[in-house]
Amino acid sequence: MHENPGFLNERQMIDKLNNTKFKDLTNNLKFLIQEMFGICNEEDIIKSGLIENFQKPDIYIELNGIRKYVSLKSGQATTIAEENLKLFIKYLRSKNISTKSLKTILYYHFGDGTLDGSGEKRMEYITLRIKTQKIIKELNEELNKNLDFVIDFVIRSMFKGTNENNIEADYIYFGNVEYGILASKKQVIKHLQRKSYKFLNNPHIGPIQFRPHARYFNKEIKSEKRRWTVDFYWPNLSGELSYISNRYDG
Numbered sequence: 001m002h003e004n005p006g007f008l009n010e011r012q013m014i015d016k017l018n019n020t021k022f023k024d025l026t027n028n029l030k031f032l033i034q035e036m037f038g039i040c041n042e043e044d045i046i047k048s049g050l051i052e053n054f055q056k057p058d059i060y061i062e063l064n065g066i067r068k069y070v071s072l073k074s075g076q077a078t079t080i081a082e083e084n085l086k087l088f089i090k091y092l093r094s095k096n097i098s099t100k101s102l103k104t105i106l107y108y109h110f111g112d113g114t115l116d117g118s119g120e121k122r123m124e125y126i127t128l129r130i131k132t133q134k135i136i137k138e139l140n141e142e143l144n145k146n147l148d149f150v151i152d153f154v155i156r157s158m159f160k161g162t163n164e165n166n167i168e169a170d171y172i173y174f175g176n177v178e179y180g181i182l183a184s185k186k187q188v189i190k191h192l193q194r195k196s197y198k199f200l201n202n203p204h205i206g207p208i209q210f211r212p213h214a215r216y217f218n219k220e221i222k223s224e225k226r227r228w229t230v231d232f233y234w235p236n237l238s239g240e241l242s243y244i245s246n247r248y249d250g
Contacts, residue, residue, distance in 0.1 A: 005074065005075060006058075006072070006074065009072055009074045009176055010050060010058050010059055010072055012176065012177050013048070013059060013072065013176070013177060014048045014049060014050060014059055016029060016177050017029060017046050017047075017048035017061060018046065018047055018048040018049065019045060019046075019047065020045070020046050021042070021043055021044065021045055021046075022040045022041065022042055022043070022044040022045075022046065023042035023043065025046070026177065026178070028175075028177070028178055028179055028180065029177065032173070032180070032182055033046060033061070033063065035182050035250070036061065036063075036068050036170075036171065036182075037063045037064075037066065037068075040063065044063060044064065046061065046062070046063055047060075047061070047062035047063070048060065048061050048062065051069065051167060055161060055166050055167050056069075056071050056158070056159055056160055056161045056166060056167070056168065056169045057069035057070055057071050057167055057168075057169040057170075058070065058071055058072045059072065068170045068171060069167055069168065069169045069170050069171070070169060070170065070171045070172070070173050071158070071159070071169040071171070071172045071173070072172075072173050072174075073172060073173070073174040073175075073237065073238075074174065074175060074176055077174070077237060077238075078233045078234055078235055078236070078237045079231055079232070079233045080157050080158050080208055080232045080233060080234055080237075081157045081158070081161070081231075081232045082213060082229050082230065082231050082232065083162060083229070083230050083232070084228055084229060084230075085106075085109060085212075085228045085229065085230050086228070087162060088105075088210075088230050089102055089105065089106070091156070091162070092105075095149055095152070095153075097142065097143065098142060100138075101138075101139045101142050101143065103115055104132070104135045104136065104138070104139045105139065105203065107132065107135075108128065108132050108135075108136065108203060109212045109215075109230065110122070110212070110215070111123045111125075111128045111212075111215050111217070117227065117228075122215055122216060122217045122218070123217070124217055124218075125215075125217065136201070136202075136203055137201075139203060140198070140200070140201075140203065140204060141198075143203075143204070143205045144196075144197065144198055144204070144205065144206065147192070147193065149205075150192060150205055150206040151189055151192050151193075151206075153205045153206065153208070154188065154189075154192060154205070154206050154207070154208060155168075155185065155189075157208055157232050158172065158185075158188065158208075159172075159185050159188075168185075169185065170184060170185060171183065171184050171185070172188075172241060174237065174238045174241050181238060181241045181242045181245050182245060183241045183244045183245045183250070184250035186248075186250050187244050187245065187247075187248040187249070187250040188244060190244075190248040190249075191243075191244045191247070191248060192206055192207075207234050207240065208232050208233070208234050209232070209233055209234070209235065210230050210231065210232050210233070211230070211231055211233070212227070212229070212230065212231070213226050213227070213229035213230065213231045214226040214227050214229070215227070
């Protein structure tokens with residue numbers, strides 16, 4: 001049985017970092033540590049370990065008693081998070097998103113003409129997009145008119161997660177032991193303050209778009225859990241993080 005590539009990447013990063021002197025790190029990992037902690041002494045010893053319980057940060061990296069939390073992405077990953085639809089709607093309601101917009105999300109999510117997935121026939125994607133074009137445009141206008149809300153959502157989906165007690169990630173690292181892109185939460189926030197994503201047509205909050213995990217068009221419903229799951233994704237995530245990493249001070 002093959003190990004999950006994400007878990008393998010986490011383990012390899014920890015193996016290379018934990019209890020390793022700065023002078024013995026690869027050039028890529030030296031750069032990573034210096035970006036996080038500043039100038040290091042050759043004899044400084046790095047500590048690293050796994051974060052338990054599926055929180056946003058996957059690993060921690062520690063130097064001289066200072067600990068940083070890092071979310072790891074690799075491969076072709078663009079998915080930022082997934083969440084139960086009811087939880088997502090509850091969050092939006094707490095942020096005073098209108099009932100009209102919440103209904104649009106539910107209608108689009110199920111694609112069966114209902115707000116609760118009870119319809120017998122689910123629409124083909126292209127039919128659904130044509131039918132919802134106007135209301136999705138109105139939805140996007142509301143979801144993206146308040147920058148504070150956009151920033152709050154991006155932090156929640158990328159760095160914090162849905163639980164208030166979660167550890168919050170300080171960085172996202174897209175890559176592996178050999179090569180990667182590091183972007184801090186501060187850099188991502190600066191980017192959101194300067195760039196608008198209002199040109200996007202899909203349902204989105206800032207750069208993060210969302211869709212049902214499984215709508216089961218013309219198929220038997222195999223998992224109610226997956227049908228009630230929302231996927232959040234940032235297209236071209238590695239390219240966007242590379243731009244953010246190079247463009248803004250962290």
